[in-house]
Amino acid sequence: MNFKLVDFTLKSLKRNMTKKLSVIFIFTVLVFLLVSVFSISSSIKKELLISVDSLPELIVQKMSGGRQTLIPVERAFEIASIPGVNNAYDRVWGYYFFENVNVNFTILGLDFDLETYKKKYDNIIEMNSDIIDTSNTPFMIAGKGVVEIFNSYYNPNYFDFIKGNGKRMRTNIAGSFSDESALETNDVILMPIQNVRELFDIEEHLATDIVVRVPNPEEIDVVKQKIQFMYPDCRLVSRQDIEASYQNVFDYKSGLFLSLLIAAFVAFFILIYDKTSGLSLEDKREIGILKAVGWQVENILQIKFIEGAIISLFSFSFGTGLALFYVYTLQAPLLRNLFTGASYLKPEFDLLPIVDLQVLSLIFILTVPIYIMATIIPSWRAAIIDADEVMH
Amino acid sequence: MIKLESIYKNYNIGEHNESEVLKNISFLVKENDFTILRGPSGSGKSTILSIIGGLIKPTKGEVFVDGKSIAKLPDKFASLVRQEKIGFIFQKFNLIHELNTIDNITIPLLPGKLSRLEIEKRAEEILDDLSILNKKNVLVKKLSGGEQQRVAIARALINRPKIILADEPTANLDKKLSLSFIQIIKELKQKGITILLASHDPLFSELKCVDNFIDIQHGEIK
Amino acid sequence: MFSDLTPTSKKILLVFIAVISFTILEIGYYNFEYRNLSSTILQKKKAVSLTQLPDLAFVTETVWLRHRSITSLFSVFPEDGNLLDYYPSSFVYNLQLPNKSKQVNQYSNEEPRNEF
Numbered sequence: 243m244n245f246k247l248v249d250f251t252l253k254s255l256k257r258n259m260t261k262k263l264s265v266i267f268i269f270t271v272l273v274f275l276l277v278s279v280f281s282i283s284s285s286i287k288k289e290l291l292i293s294v295d296s297l298p299e300l301i302v303q304k305m306s307g308g309r310q311t312l313i314p315v316e317r318a319f320e321i322a323s324i325p326g327v328n329n330a331y332d333r334v335w336g337y338y339f340f341e342n343v344n345v346n347f348t349i350l351g352l353d354f355d356l357e358t359y360k361k362k363y364d365n366i367i368e369m370n371s372d373i374i375d376t377s378n379t380p381f382m383i384a385g386k387g388v389v390e391i392f393n394s395y396y397n398p399n400y401f402d403f404i405k406g407n408g409k410r411m412r413t414n415i416a417g418s419f420s421d422e423s424a425l426e427t428n429d430v431i432l433m434p435i436q437n438v439r440e441l442f443d444i445e446e447h448l449a450t451d452i453v454v455r456v457p458n459p460e461e462i463d464v465v466k467q468k469i470q471f472m473y474p475d476c477r478l479v480s481r482q483d484i485e486a487s488y489q490n491v492f493d494y495k496s497g498l499f500l501s502l503l504i505a506a507f508v509a510f511f512i513l514i515y516d517k518t519s520g521l522s523l524e525d526k527r528e529i530g531i532l533k534a535v536g537w538q539v540e541n542i543l544q545i546k547f548i549e550g551a552i553i554s555l556f557s558f559s560f561g562t563g564l565a566l567f568y569v570y571t572l573q574a575p576l577l578r579n580l581f582t583g584a585s586y587l588k589p590e591f592d593l594l595p596i597v598d599l600q601v602l603s604l605i606f607i608l609t610v611p612i613y614i615m616a617t618i619i620p621s622w623r624a625a626i627i628d629a630d631e632v633m634h
Numbered sequence: 635m636i637k638l639e640s641i642y643k644n645y646n647i648g649e650h651n652e653s654e655v656l657k658n659i660s661f662l663v664k665e666n667d668f669t670i671l672r673g674p675s676g677s678g679k680s681t682i683l684s685i686i687g688g689l690i691k692p693t694k695g696e697v698f699v700d701g702k703s704i705a706k707l708p709d710k711f712a713s714l715v716r717q718e719k720i721g722f723i724f725q726k727f728n729l730i731h732e733l734n735t736i737d738n739i740t741i742p743l744l745p746g747k748l749s750r751l752e753i754e755k756r757a758e759e760i761l762d763d764l765s766i767l768n769k770k771n772v773l774v775k776k777l778s779g780g781e782q783q784r785v786a787i788a789r790a791l792i793n794r795p796k797i798i799l800a801d802e803p804t805a806n807l808d809k810k811l812s813l814s815f816i817q818i819i820k821e822l823k824q825k826g827i828t829i830l831l832a833s834h835d836p837l838f839s840e841l842k843c844v845d846n847f848i849d850i851q852h853g854e855i856k
Numbered sequence: 857m858f859s860d861l862t863p864t865s866k867k868i869l870l871v872f873i874a875v876i877s878f879t880i881l882e883i884g885y886y887n888f889e890y891r892n893l894s895s896t897i898l899q900k901k902k903a904v905s906l907t908q909l910p911d912l913a914f915v916t917e918t919v920w921l922r923h924r925s926i927t928s929l930f931s932v933f934p935e936d937g938n939l940l941d942y943y944p945s946s947f948v949y950n951l952q953l954p955n956k957s958k959q960v961n962q963y964s965n966e967e968p969r970n971e972f
Binding site for chain 1: 864865869872875876878879886889895896897899900901902905909
């Protein structure tokens with residue numbers, strides 16, 4: 243590497259400063275927006291993918307007229323007998339709309355005495371030790387968002403659910419979920435299963451849906467087909483379906499925003515087109531002079547390569563650095579709302595700091611080499627013709 | 635040192651506006667000679683210098699510079715010849731206006747192996763000889779005509795060439811500056827440099843130190 | 857080598873290298889931060905393992921569990937908390953907008969009607 247040529251190039255960057263700064267600005271903004279959008283999307287996707295392994299392999303819903311209805315509990319026993327199925331159990335859960343605050347709580351019924359559940363919730367639930375005997379009165383474990391709503395709009399110790407028959411069901415708050423699981427549990431209320439049945443008026447022989455555990459991934463499709471054959475009125479939602487639908491949604495959300503970046507893309511490509519379509523007279527004259535005083539074509543290409551590389555690499559790095567700081571340190575104010583949508587129970591959560599090197603590489607390949615080529619090609623065209631012709 | 639054999643140069647070959655700029659140009663310039671190409675504007679003097687300097691290729695014929703044929707040399711080697719043996723002073727100086735004096739002068743040596751410090755030392759010596767050392771860091775566009783010409787000369791001399799080619803060097807200068815330029819040329823000749831100068835300035839016709847006059851008219855040697 | 861660079865060029869090169877280095881360090885830092893979140897991630901996994909619900913809390917305010925047979929991609933994320941889920945138009949406005957700031961039954965002494 244001839245550092246004298248590097249020096250010449252760096253000094254020449256100070257010439258036409260306005261034009262070069264505007265190129266750097268557009269380039270940086272474009273990279274900033276691209277990296278920000280992809281980073282937010284990757285972070286939220288990761289949040290989902292982290293927990294996807296904990297989800298059941300299959301969920302069975304009964305459909306009637308295209309809508310979900312309650313499913314007979316006995317189907318769980320029949321499904322459990324299918325070879326390949328490790329476990330199948332009914333689940334009672336639903337949404338409770340608290341009209342005064344316009345929020346939906348997700349209410350899930352659990353058998354709190356069951357050993358399997360005891361093991362699971364012991365580490366993630368903070369019990370209110372000064373409360374109540376959970377053996378008789380209805381109680382709940384609430385997500386942090388729910389607790390805050392109750393504190394602000396009702397009562398910090400209990401809530402009166404209104405049942406379908408108009409009667410109230412006072413339910414004490416026995417504990418809350420930890421802060422770390424806020425994103426997954428902020429709007430969740432766990433209650434004893436019989437209380438949920440009572441609240442939603444779901445009879446003993448019915449359930450909201452049936453969870454099916456199939457440990458061998460190879461057998462999931464077969465089990466799905468068998469269940470579908472057994473119960474044609476059912477809809478089966480697999481773990482892969484959930485993964486795929488979120489992939490689609492985040493790709494759609496990213497795509498929607500990226501289409502709004504069209505203005506930035508257009509500006510960038512106009513820049514590229516302008517560069518490749520030809521040099522200014524002054525630039526051509528300069529190349530002619532360099533050739534006339536003894537520079538070879540490769541020397542000229544070297545300085546143009548260095549110039550293109552410095553501008554594009556600087557812009558790419560600066561844009562990427564700013565974007566990562568904006569997303570993971572400042573937590574992407576404004577932009578992240580695009581992905582999360584409207585919610586009154588939106589938890590305070592930090593975006594997981596995922597740096598997807600594949601995405602960065604893709605953005606790098608789509609911008610840096612293109613810009614460098616756009617700088618080199620017109621210079622090469624000018625450099626290969628006779629110096630005399632170029633100068634005049 | 636410089637030998638041209640039956641040089642022809644045509645532009646726009648095969649097109650309706652094809653023009654024959656040089657016809658059968660042959661001459662010899664010996665080492666350490668000071669030769670003037672005389673002729674009116676458009677006679678082909680600049681074209682001859684450009685061919686000798688390797689800036690354009692002749693349509694036909696041979697060019698020898700310091701014993702080496704350069705007419706058909708690939709661009710890479712022609713550039714090397716320019717770098718090592720030839721210093722060119724252009725009619726309009728052809729300086730890079732956004733660079734300062736010393737940056738303009740050192741351009742020819744940047745691709746080479748000398749270090750920056752060595753190059754700058756050499757440049758300062760030449761600037762001192764030409765009495766413009768004090769303008770070292772001034773932007774070229776802020777220099778006067780005479781100063782710019784001296785910068786152009788300094789750039790031509792930085793690579794210690796054996797041959798100086800000068801194309802209408804006094805075209806943009808007044809008489810005083812032209813005489814100053816002639817003085818510099820005389821000093822260069824005394825240092826053993828071969829000089830080939832194209833001009834229609836009558837000042838040069840009266841010079842006694844000129845070894846040869848070659849008259850060009852309508853692309854032919856008269 | 858570097859002696860061939862003038863002070864100005866060295867400054868520009870330094871800024872350039874600083875920006876690239878900062879970005880690389882930043883990437884390394886965030887990767888390191890992510891690795892330190894293992895306990896948080898474990899908490900999240902446990903929470904999902906308990907609830908078995910796939911949605912994140914900012915999307916749970918819809919009625920049904922996601923399936924590819926659901927035609928409207930757009931109903932996955934709620935556009936506004938006031939929009940209640942409804943077939944076939946996918947949402948309906950709640951025209952009677954309640955006063956959110958009104959405190960309801962705050963420390964009320966009133967006994968609830970008709971006990972459970």
